Amino acid sequence: MGDQIVGYFVPLYAPAHARTAIETGRAILRATGHGAGKQPWVPVGVGVHTGEAYIGTVGRGSGLVELTAIGEDVNVAARLASIAAAGELVSSEAAFAAAGIDRPTESREVTLKGVSQPVRVRVLRAD
Numbered sequence: 001m002g003d004q005i006v007g008y009f010v011p012l013y014a015p016a017h018a019r020t021a022i023e024t025g026r027a028i029l030r031a032t033g034h035g036a037g038k039q040p041w042v043p044v045g046v047g048v049h050t051g052e053a054y055i056g057t058v059g060r061g062s063g064l065v066e067l068t069a070i071g072e073d074v075n076v077a078a079r080l081a082s083i084a085a086a087g088e089l090v091s092s093e094a095a096f097a098a099a100g101i102d103r104p105t106e107s108r109e110v111t112l113k114g115v116s117q118p119v120r121v122r123v124l125r126a127d
Contacts, residue, residue, distance in 0.1 A: 045084025
């Protein structure tokens, strides 16, 4: 994914996958120094989305084998990560609702490259 790190939170193994993904993203922001009155040691933005993905391995049994996911929802997640500013976690409305988070957040509608419809997102921060 270029300069991105990808985490898969599979509902079969993590029933609260959306909440876990958002909490993990916020933990990454805190661990990299993002927070009120702090100067990050590395600028990081996080994108979170939930939806359908096709997951499998790619590679040869005798060499490097990678776990990968494909599908439009995977593309949405990657695009959300790419638009997240340093210190921001940009979550799709779908992931935010699935996480059951009940707190005021900034709401935006964004246009993402390769995605036909605008996506409503919520923006969270480390603190």
